[in-house]
Amino acid sequence: MRKQYHILNGDSLKEHFPESIQGEIIVAKECLVDGSVKGKSLTDFFKTRAEFISSNYDGCTEQDYFEKTVPEFQKMQMIPDYSDINLWFEDDLFCQVNLWFTVNLIFNSLRSSKVFLIRPAIHNQFGFGGLSEIELINAYKQKAQITELDKIALLWNFYQNNDIEELVKTANKLAQKYPFILNAVEAHINRIPNENGPGRPKQTLIDIMNELGTDSFGAVFKEFNKRESIYGFGDLQVKRLFDEVKNNG
Missing domain, CATH: 3.40.1360.10 (Dna Topoisomerase Vi A Subunit; Chain: A, domain 2)
Known part of the structure; x- marks a missing residue:
């Protein structure tokens, strides 16, 4: 066998x-x-x-x-x-x-x-x-x-x-x-940044933060998972992107 x-x-x-x-x-x-x-x-x-x-x-x-x-x-x-x-x-x-x-x-x-x-x-x-x-x-x-x-x-x-x-x-x-x-x-x-934007995941995070009117990671992460399950990112990967978005204004 x-x-x-x-x-x-x-x-x-x-x-x-x-x-x-x-x-x-x-x-x-x-x-x-x-x-x-x-x-x-x-x-x-x-x-x-x-x-x-x-x-x-x-x-x-x-x-x-x-x-x-x-x-x-x-x-x-x-x-x-x-x-x-x-x-x-x-x-x-x-x-x-x-x-x-x-x-x-x-x-x-x-x-x-x-x-x-x-x-x-x-x-x-x-x-x-x-x-x-x-x-x-x-x-x-x-x-x-x-x-x-x-x-x-x-x-x-x-x-x-x-x-x-x-x-x-x-x-x-x-x-x-x-x-x-x-x-x-x-x-x-x-997800690769170009002259038109920061890449799909970061743009989605920006859109979510604007739509929800919050920069609370918990709420943003939950919505990101709904919209971008294709990426399969865990909280650690999304948090790194999230922090970069916040730090860049």
Whole structure:
């Protein structure tokens, strides 16, 4: 019988992962949608991320990153041949960027392993977190094998190198089977500041603050999640943008 591995996007799903689903759990403990992802090697990349996370996320040191985050990615690389690898990722940009990196990481290590994608049947701001145990089991039963690992792995390379043209080209090639990838890529492009504005997320925050007549983060964050669930940002990511908007007047 093939060994089962489940790669989850964050610890929240792990906390209520159905016990009836057999297999080893590995957690992608990252938010690659936020901050620099530069690095000529995997070692350089992890150093870049450790520095960014420790500088911008309270309660996480560089040592924490290398002791808690890096080992999970190393586990992915050590998955044995002839395994089934189940990727539990949602459609929003936060999850998609982590997915692209994960696929890129395991792609060259695969030997006769099969990779499956598991997505929520209903896509909303709560994602897997809004599903019951039965709904999670049903999502697992509906898993779909990924046969385009090479192209999805390339998405990470293009994202990391900020190659928007190739990112869009590859997303379009995958669009018929994975339309949510193109949606995420478009959301990424729209958040890049240009001469016409500060980018979609910041503009949405400005609009919400003006419409609600408040700069209370709690109220603004709640409304942002309703309008911009495509980004999948948590409170930490939105708070960084929120503070930048406030500081810039």
